[in-house]
Amino acid sequence: MASHRRPSQSGLTQSTRVTVLSAAAATAAAALGATPAGADPAGTPTAAQATVDRLFEQAEKATEQYNRANERATALRKEVAQARDRTARGQERVNRMRGVIGQLAGAQYRSGGLDPTVSLLLSENPDGYLDKAAALDRISALNAGKLHELTEAQRKLGQERAEASRKLAELERSRTVVTRHKRAVERKLAEARRTLNALPAPERAEFDRANRSGRAELPEMSGAMPASARAAAAVLAARNAVGKPYVWGANGPTGFDCSGLMQWSYGQAGVSLPRTSQAQRYAGRQVSLAQAQPGDLVAYRDDASHIGMYMGNGQVVHAPYPGAPVRYDPVGMMPVSSVTRV
Known part of the structure; x- marks a missing residue:
């Protein structure tokens, strides 16, 4: 995420920059288990910066993969719960139907099993017998209908149980994917931390000031107006989030990753955005950067692995990366892949 960094205003001397970045480069090479062949001091600052930026960028991409997998796991948990609920209701229905059929069978048994013609001949009250026989015929027809309903209910219950089992298996696979992406994020962030923590305290402080100098104050808007009332509400929410920490996988209100900030800000405006930056880029109508409001x-980037909110006057607000709070930066801080009006 080299393009996250703004030109330094910290007044570092050239010798200090070389010292800081040389130490970072050496640590980065050790952390990654590779030393560039023929590396010389003049090329070290660029290598160090590229290493740290690359680790943060990879961590951010893994974070968005984690968000996507976690979103799917959340949806699957709901689907599993619904499937289980349908299965339980289906079992209750089957049990009730079995009870009704049992009662019908009992009534038919108590009526006797004589042939209807013989029963009529032996009957002292033929009219009464005919009425009773008609009733038994209706009971038999009802019994047959109930048996058919029970068969269908049992078939459907079997399907619902199979669906619940399939969803549960998919959920378990999804949990494995979530865990894998989480570990990838943590591994990349740990590498970046080792690279930075190996610097002596004074040099690291200078390095932080030189490379993490985004704006926390509200930039001049120059009369720029949001495209809608909900956009205005989202802008206000995003402004109120400035200064909150970057927390990977978080969508507020105390910490955010890049897509989490967008989702939370529009959530305050009553708009439900998808969880990932890749999905958010298609959450509305795309416009050109020149038309941005x-x-x-x-x-940002071809894979839309980073996202921010345009605030006007060439500025965006975004959650940059671990260690850098929500802040304002120039819209051109890295290659823009799309602009979406929600």
């Missing part, structure tokens, strides 16, 4: 979503 406050509240538009600006996706």
Whole structure:
């Protein structure tokens, strides 16, 4: 995420920059188990910066993969619960139907099993017998109908149980995917931390000031107006989130990753956005960067693995990466892949 960094205003001397970045480069090479062949001091700063940026970018991409997998797991948990509920209701229905059929069978048994003609001949009250026989015929027809309903209910119950089992198996696979992406994020962030933590304290402080100098104050909007009332509400929410920490996998209100900030901000406006930046880029109408208005979503990189909100006057608000809080940065901080009006 090299393009997250703004030009330094910290007044570092050239010698200090070389010292800081040389140490970072050496640590990065050790952490990654590779030393560039023929590396010289003049090339070290670029290598160090590229290493840290690359680790943060990979962590952010893994975070969006984690978000997508976690979103799917959440949906599957709901589907599993619904399937189980349908199965339980189906079992209750089958049990009730079995009870009704049992009662009908008992009534038919108590009526006797004589042939209807013999029963009529032996009857002292033929008219009464005919009435009773008609009733028994109706009971038999009802019994047959109930048996058919029971068969169908049992078939459907079997399907619902199979569906619940399939959803549960998919959920377990999804949980495995979530865990894998989580570990990938944690591994990349740990590598980045080791690279930065190996620097002596003064040099690391200078490195942080030189490379994490985004704006926390509200930039001049120059009369830019949001495209809608909901965009205006989302802009206000995003402004109120400035200064909150970057927390991977978080969507507020105390911490955010990049897509989590967009989802939370529009959530305050009553708009439900997808969880990932890749899905958010298609959550509305795409416009050109020249047409961008406050509240538009600006996706970065070809894979839309980072996203921010346009605030006007060439500025976006976004959650950059671990260690850098929600802040304002130039819209051109990295290659823009799309602008979406929600």
